[in-house]
Amino acid sequence: MVNYIEDYEARGWLVHFILLQMSWEFIFCQLHYVITEESKHGTFVGRIAQDLGLDMGEINSRMLRVVSRDEKEYFQVNLQNGILFVNNIIDREKLCLDSTVCVIPLQIIVDKPVHIYRVEVEIEDINDNSPAFPFGEYNLLISELKPAGSRFPLEGAIDADVGLNTITSYELSACDYFTLDFQKYLNHIRTLELVMKKSLDREKQSVHNLTLISYDGGKPRLSGTTQIIVIVEDANDNSPQFDQPFIQCSIPENAVLGTLIMRLNATDLDQGKNGEITYTLSNLLSPRIKDIFKLDPHTGDITLIRSLDFETTKRYELSIDATDHAENPMVGHCKVLVTVVDVNDNPPEMTVMSLSVPVPEDASQGTIIAIISVHDRDSGSNGKVNCRISDHTPFKLIPTFMGDFSLTVNAPLDREQKSLYDIVITATDEGFPPLSVAKTVKIDISDVNDNTPQFIQAIDTIFIKENNPPGVHVYTVSASDLDIGQNSFITFSLTDSTVDGIPISSYISINPETGKIFALLSFDHEQVAYFQCHIRATDAGLPPLGSNLTLNIFIQDINDNAPSFLPNFLETTIKTSNTAHPGHLVTKVKAVDLDSGYNAWITYSFMDSTVKVPFVISQQTGEISLRRAITDSDSDEYRLVVLAQDHGDPIMTALTQITISLVESGEEMKLDHQESNGYNDAFSDANVYLVISICIISSIFLITLIAFTVLRWQKYRDEVNDLKESYKVCSNTGGSWMYSQESQYKLYLNSTQPKNDLMVFTPSSQTTGNGNTSGEAVIPNSFTPKHPNPDWRYSASLKAAMQGAVHMEGAAVLRGAAVGLEQQWPTVSSATPEPGGGEVSPPVGAGVNCNSWTFKYGPGNPKQPVPQIPPDFPENFIIPGSPAIISIRQDQPSTQAHKSNFITFGKKEETKKKKKKKKGNKNQEKANNNAADNNDQ
Known part of the structure; x- marks a missing residue:
């Protein structure tokens, strides 16, 4: 009897461990709500938006939605107030038949950016099922030789409810010979036995009619009844006995058909037919269990006749009867607990949710692109799944919740280098051998305006000939942008600047689309020889990006200006001594040309070179000097026409007349003296104000110095007089x-x-x-x-x-x-x-x-x-x-x-x-x- 109780205690600890493993996943969640089954549509579950810390204003724009693993919409979220409510009536007995704790896992997903939250809703059981016995009547054959205290196991009632709503007690109708005994393990009744209080006497009463009532613990309290008919047998007084009343064994779920699970052994102290034993499965077992296992009636071997599935049923409880062959056979009973061992026979299941593509190339590190949900029906290590992605990609998988991974950006993206990624996601469990599944996700990279337009060169130089026709095309700028679409559409513009106080837009213009530059006016090299402009290329992105080109514009000179003599050298008369020596400098002419370069290079010559004159002119400097000594045959006056010509194409010239009079030496000096006096008078007139200013300043300084000296001398005399008196x-x-x-x-x-x-x-x-x-x-x-x-x-x-x-x-x-x-x-x-x-x-x-x-x-x-x-x-x-x-x-x-x-x-x-x-x-x-x-x- 003690061994029997110890076996039942061990079986209770095992059941407790199994229930703990079943509820382990219940702990790892973010939110946990509890509702009762059979709740009507619209029943309040919880303020999901408030509990998750989401703003009421953004749950609609961010597309908050509820995703269930079995794709049954038991719940919905009111997007106006963020309340989670019941959408369909839930029957806990249909949803979680063999589970004590019924939990519906939900995934709350919001977009922009993508976030996923794990929510679990526990379905509480209500007392909506009455206890029911498998049969309305049970027949028991009990020998009158059975001693008092004999126990007879009874098949308990079945209640689909759990917890307090399941069967909590039994009641037997009043009887002098029998009483009811049941024991609880983990608040569940595991054994129900009919105990004989005293020996039976077939002669007094051969049949006993008993009523068995089962009660659950719900409110209201429900019950179920069955009839037990006890037939008193005579003769055989020893029943077969098993080695152990409770036996545990295990079998892998992939065991082949015909596999021997275990061999039972029962003994009967009787002899002959009363000692011969036949093993049978109890009639109390369901037909489903009898279709899986086969019991050899002679050897007691239990073999497998149908495939097992750990994911469907994890354990089986078999009731075995050992019956002797006496005329009044006696039966021995035994419980066999068959535990199904999980093997890695299910590959991981992968689902890609909330795939947010295309991904902008400026996405920051950590941006969530997709939610990868991975599930493996196996348990233990066989159900643990690891995910990885293909190497050398700028993406990364980050575990979020149990079985969920976030595909995030792990490195800077550049569409210009690569615009499409084929990401291979592989999920592998930890079983042996490991099973895996792979899925390819295509990720497009969208363009952002991150490239500025680039000119071929930052500084360029062009040359424009002066006197160009207005509106002529002078240059074309070009720029390129590595972006695409609107971000690569380039427009050109002139940066505001001025040339000698005149806006640059008055000189040139640019076509904003083609980049062609046009001259708005006819340039004159003598007025503007060089100017600089800045051209900006701007794309149409948001925000727009741009770069600058510095354009140096040189106006090329053409020979459009003739030389001109200075006013002092137009129609002038020069007097020189008739006794001067050869090489004597008589005068010098000077002409200027507004052009530049060769166009402004002037040479001088006499117009009529055939006339013999005693003078010669320097081609480069314009100096006129005596070529030879003056003779008596020479004229007293010479009229020379000086020609100044440039080196342009075509050549342009200018003329002036110089009159040279030959005079005596004294007259020449007198003339020079008069010119000198005139210069002095001009000098005096020009500097008279300066002299007056200097004189006034000097006078003020002298007056100040004299006044200071007189005051100091007077003070000194006063001091000397004071000294004499002291x-x-x-x-x-x-x-x-x-x-x-x-x-x-x-x-x-x-x-x-x-x-x-x-x-x-x-x-x-x-x-x-x-x-x-x-x-x-x-x-x-x-x-x-x-x-x-x-x-x-x-x-x-x-x-x-x-x-x-x-x-x-x-x-x-x-x-x-x-x-x-x-x-x-x-x-x-x-x-x-x-x-x-x-x-x-x-x-x-x-x-x-x-x-x-x-x-x-x-x-x-x-x-x-x-x-x-x-x-x-x-x-x-x-x-x-x-x-x-x-x-x-x-x-x-x-x-x-x-x-x-x-x-x-x-x-x-x-x-x-x-x-x-x-x-x-x-x-x-x-x-x-x-x-x-x-x-x-």
């Missing part, structure tokens, strides 16, 4: 001069500021060389300011100090002795080698920012008296060769014992700074002045 020099009883320690003056010398050098001379009390003992600085009348004898030598430090800034503090003290000026700091002197020379040296350690200097005279550098200034010496004077001004100021009358005489060497002062200091130190200056007055007294 410095107060006082002397004490000891003969020392010092500045007030209360006042501080700062003088700065640099490249932009004025410089000031102050030199103070103390009056000497000793007798000078001229006998002056008054203590005044005496300078002779003939005194000329110059360096001490022989000159002054400046040290390097002095030169540096003169170039630097001189800073003088008011607290500095200069003390003068009887012999001259001396400072308190030690000095470094630079003596001159000459006797009586002097030196000037700065104080040691003073640096360049100090204005204390020591002046020493003589070869031994003794202190020398300061030169005395004479009384009649002017108050201000300038040292020759020096920009400094020497100023002599007398603060006290000459009758006093001591005079305040000082010479100031100064340049421009910073008057603005001095004024600010005077305002800031007004009280200090008053005190200093009082102190100075006291010292002077």
Whole structure:
């Protein structure tokens, strides 16, 4: 009993695996809808356009349509609202008889561009079929020797519905001897058995009438009934027993007829006829199964008598009965599950859908051309299909969904290179041996305007003779386009441009279709010798493409202009000396020709060459000169006719008359002088405005310069006067001069500021060389300011100090002795080698920012008296060769014992700074002045 239950569990797992394989394809889809069977026409299925993300406005223009694999239009799409609805009533039992899950695969296809979507609609079962038993009455022969608990298999009812709508339970009418037992595997009843609760007694009751009812799980609940008549037999108490109550086997679908599937074995413990067994197929099997398999009643061999097809039925369940030969035979039962093994016996099926041809040559990579649907009825590896296309093509197959491929553009297309492709698509499954199918798809490449018209050459040159008749054909342009149709239709036009301000369209025109160029006017080489035009060739494609041709047009000259003499050489009279030597240039004639080249090459000659004249003319230059000396026999006047002719064809000429008068040499010079004066007068008249302009500009410049100098001189005098008032020099009883320690003056010398050098001379009390003992600085009348004898030598430090800034503090003290000026700091002197020379040296350690200097005279550098200034010496004077001004100021009358005489060497002062200091130190200056007055007294 345990083995029996284990066998049934194993059989349940197998059924579960088979159902999982059947529903595996159900997973791979984009949209999945569920409706019930028997739905009426127009029943709502789903909003297909919205679920697929399609715009309502484009489902009609893109031709959305539904394609079913079996070509039955169960569903349709409303193109107004994008709703998928039922078109025909669906009977699930007819459509999916042996399948638990009924799914209708649909392909939703839209064009422009082509896209395909996979949609599956699951048909839910409704309870529209009642359970039905194969027979209305069953007869069972049961021996009375059967013990209690014996089981008798019953043929279950059949319900075409699935799921909850199929058979879920059985019910047996009330009986004391029998009960009903059924087991479920995967929610399906697989075994139905009649169980005997207690032993039978034929003498009490030989026949038992039972009613078997089957119920499904639908709403409403439906049922079916059958009658079971149990006939109690006597005697035989052992029934045949199979080795296994449930046996599995497999057979390939291409097995030949007569193939042995398996051999059954059953045993009976009885002896004699009661132990002899006969194998038979159960009467409960359908006739269709009995037509496929044959059971040998003696050996138990099951053989194949009809071909199998895995794609039609994948498995068969056989019920086998083993019956002994007793008078009251007993029967043993066995289940055989025959699984059909798939073989690769079906080649792939290929369908080309939504073929979008012709393909434009500018189609981008990835553009879908067609949908290739491939299906193989086999399963497993035998049903897996691979597609490939012929090599060396600009196309590619891309898998989209299960069994669908997109034929797309994989490389740039060029119709000009190849306009038609024969694409061979081959579908091959993975079975062994593999089966394949091939289909050829013709793809035309349509032209797009991707080639510009091309001229034979980008630049061309033509020549047109002048004086051409208007409207004459001068040139024909041609261009080619590799495109076809409208894209290759070329028109020609002139690009807008001008020639000397005149539009090019006034000169030439072009026929837009033939490319012929016509001259609109008669050209004149003397007016226009060359011009350039641009011709554009444009095709009729969309957008139009074009290219340009640069045409250089040269106007060829013809001899249509005669030479002409310049006005100066028409009927002129020339006077020349009668004493001139041979070769003397008398005059020169000049003619011009508006033509060019040989047509403008002019030669000169005398018209009457037979007359003997003493003159000769140069053919190239037109110069007329003396050929020989003038004699007394020669005439005083010659009238020469000069002929100018060009080298054109025909030759054109011009004439002029030159009168040459022979005069004396003096008259010729006089004439030349008069002509020269006339030239000067003409020159003066021509340049009078230029001379006037130059004079006015020069006058303005001089006035500006004088005004600037006067203003600067006035400013300089003001600064000098301010300087005189600012410095107060006082002397004490000891003969020392010092500045007030209360006042501080700062003088700065640099490249932009004025410089000031102050030199103070103390009056000497000793007798000078001229006998002056008054203590005044005496300078002779003939005194000329110059360096001490022989000159002054400046040290390097002095030169540096003169170039630097001189800073003088008011607290500095200069003390003068009887012999001259001396400072308190030690000095470094630079003596001159000459006797009586002097030196000037700065104080040691003073640096360049100090204005204390020591002046020493003589070869031994003794202190020398300061030169005395004479009384009649002017108050201000300038040292020759020096920009400094020497100023002599007398603060006290000459009758006093001591005079305040000082010479100031100064340049421009910073008057603005001095004024600010005077305002800031007004009280200090008053005190200093009082102190100075006291010292002077």
